[in-house]
Amino acid sequence: xxxxxxxxxxxxxxxxxxxxxxxxxxxxxxxxxxxxxxxxxxxxxxxxxxxxxxxxxxxxxxxxxxxxxxxxxxxxxxxxxxxxxxxxxxxxxxxxxxxxxxxxxxxxxxxxxxxxxxxxxxxxxxxxxxxxxxxxxxxxxxxxxxxxxxxxxxxxxxxxxxxxxxxxxxxxxxxxxxxxxxxxxxxxxxx
Amino acid sequence: xxxxxxxxxxxxxxxxxxxxxxxxxxxxxxxxxxxxxxxxxxxxxxxxxxxxxxxxxxxxxxxxxxxxxxxxxxxxxxxxxxxxxxxxxxxxxxx
Numbered sequence: 001x002x003x004x005x006x007x008x009x010x011x012x013x014x015x016x017x018x019x020x021x022x023x024x025x026x027x028x029x030x031x032x033x034x035x036x037x038x039x040x041x042x043x044x045x046x047x048x049x050x051x052x053x054x055x056x057x058x059x060x061x062x063x064x065x066x067x068x069x070x071x072x073x074x075x076x077x078x079x080x081x082x083x084x085x086x087x088x089x090x091x092x093x094x095x096x097x098x099x100x101x102x103x104x105x106x107x108x109x110x111x112x113x114x115x116x117x118x119x120x121x122x123x124x125x126x127x128x129x130x131x132x133x134x135x136x137x138x139x140x141x142x143x144x145x146x147x148x149x150x151x152x153x154x155x156x157x158x159x160x161x162x163x164x165x166x167x168x169x170x171x172x173x174x175x176x177x178x179x180x181x182x183x184x185x186x187x188x189x190x191x
Numbered sequence: 192x193x194x195x196x197x198x199x200x201x202x203x204x205x206x207x208x209x210x211x212x213x214x215x216x217x218x219x220x221x222x223x224x225x226x227x228x229x230x231x232x233x234x235x236x237x238x239x240x241x242x243x244x245x246x247x248x249x250x251x252x253x254x255x256x257x258x259x260x261x262x263x264x265x266x267x268x269x270x271x272x273x274x275x276x277x278x279x280x281x282x283x284x285x286x
């Protein structure tokens with residue numbers, strides 16, 4: 001039961017994009033088209049889940065050896081490995097998506113959601129299963145944020161906008177409104 | 192002791208992930224146009240971006256797909272890189 005609480009907490013109540021304001025760069029960068037948004041969401045979810053499994057073990061190792069100060073270095077190493085793996089995989093199996101994501105694909109390495117989840121897992125002393133569900137919730141939450149935003153931005157292209165608001169400014173205003181709407185989930189779960 | 196532990200741990204982790212990546216790079220290898228590799232050999236390899244592309248590889252790809260001309264590599268100009276690229280493109284042109 002607790003794992004589902006963690007899942008929905010990371011997905012809705014503490015949505016990493018709209019409530020914790022992490023991972024904003026890819027959120028604004030790849031939300032122009034629905035296809036790339038979905039691709040990015042799944043790529044990030046995969047990296048999140050895989051890296052949180054490995055970092056869980058790595059963290060236990062770090063504590064056993066008493067070298068916790070290496071946390072960020074080793075976590076980034078793990079994340080970078082999986083991002084590189086996703087890059088190989090997409091280049092082979094989906095060149096179109098690879099081209100569309102462009103620089104944002106290798107930039108998943110520095111996506112703060114992924115490092116954030118890994119570090120929060122270590123801080124909260126989650127068990128392996130809880131860590132995986134936390135990462136899954138964060139990943140699906142990121143996917144959800146991208147899909148909502150891409151859907152709105154695709155429609156927004158059709159409307160005439162006052163010149164100063166065209167492009168990013170209106171996107172940022174929109175993001176703030178969605179963020180306020182997500183505050184409505186606050187009372188959903190009592191942890 | 193801390194120094195030894197950190198060095199050994201990072202060494203082992205780096206080696207393990209490196210092996211994994213080398214394996215997956217082989218497994219998911221994408222066959223590229225051989226001319227891209229040949230042009231990359233001829234270029235200076237400074238990745239300076241003076242040609243207007245993100246690096247030597249991006250420029251080589253652009254040449255092969257016909258988006259760029261042969262004479263855009265500025266550091267390679269004194270050593271006649273443009274002629275070498277032209278030669279590669281003509282010799283290995285697909286029929």
